[in-house]
Amino acid sequence: NAGVxxxxxxxxxxxxxxxxxxxxxxxxxxxVYWYRQLPExxxxxxxxxxxxxxxxxxxxxxxRFSAEFPKEGPSILRIQQVVRGDSAxxxxxxxxxxxxxxxxxxxxxxxxxxx
Amino acid sequence: GQNIDQPTxxxxxxxxxxxxxxTYQTSGFNGLFWYQQHAGEAPTFLSYNVLDGLExxxxxxxxxxxxxxxxxxxxxxxxxxxxxxxxxxxxDRAGNMLTFGGGTRLMVKP
Numbered sequence: 237n238a239g240v241x242x243x244x245x246x247x248x249x250x251x252x253x254x255x256x257x258x259x260x261x262x263x264x265x266x267x268v269y270w271y272r273q274l275p276e277x278x279x280x281x282x283x284x285x286x287x288x289x290x291x292x293x294x295x296x297x298x299x300r301f302s303a304e305f306p307k308e309g310p311s312i313l314r315i316q317q318v319v320r321g322d323s324a325x326x327x328x329x330x331x332x333x334x335x336x337x338x339x340x341x342x343x344x345x346x347x348x349x350x351x
Numbered sequence: 352g353q354n355i356d357q358p359t360x361x362x363x364x365x366x367x368x369x370x371x372x373x374t375y376q377t378s379g380f381n382g383l384f385w386y387q388q389h390a391g392e393a394p395t396f397l398s399y400n401v402l403d404g405l406e407x408x409x410x411x412x413x414x415x416x417x418x419x420x421x422x423x424x425x426x427x428x429x430x431x432x433x434x435x436x437x438x439x440x441x442x443d444r445a446g447n448m449l450t451f452g453g454g455t456r457l458m459v460k461p
Binding site: 327 | 393447451453
C-alpha cells in the first residue's frame, strides 16, 4: 500500500517562474492537505481539499498560490511568479473520508529552492 | 483559532527517559497528534489521543488532559536515532485541519 506520493522531491526555480507540486494521496484517501515548512520553522497549514472542492484555504497566500484536486489525477499546488521567500518544504498529507479518529499521513515533501 | 506551545529544544542522555510537553488553547478540539521529524524528512506519525489518559506504544507514550489543555510525549530507553524534532498538533472540531506547534528539537547524547 503506497503512501502519500509527492513529486518532484526537489525543485529549483528562478525568480518569476512557476512551480507545480504534485501529490497523490494514499489509496482510499479522499482528503488532501498542503502544509509549508520554512527553514527552522514549524508546519503551517495552507489548504484542505477534497475531490474537485476546496474546503478550507485559510492558510493560502492571497496571491500567486492556487491548489486543485481534480476528479482524476493528483492534487496540484501551483505557485506563480516565485520569489525567494517561497523557498520552503511543501508537504502534502492525506486522510480517509471519515474525519473522526483517523490519522493524517504525510508525504516525503517537495523542497522548492528559488534562485 | 489554535495556539500550541512546546519547548524549542531539549537534551537528554542515551538510555534515559525524556518527557516533551505540549499545551494548547483551541476554539475546537478533535484530537491531538504527535509526529517525529528528522531533518530534511517528512513528519512521521507517532501517536494520537482524543480521550484523556495515556496511550502506550512501545518506547513511546502519549498523555492527554483535555480539561488542562495539556499533553506530553514520553520517550523511554532513548537511542541516538531518537534525535529529531517532535511536533505536537491539534485537530480542529471539524475534524480536518491540523495546527502544529513549533516543534521540540531533541538531542540525544551518548
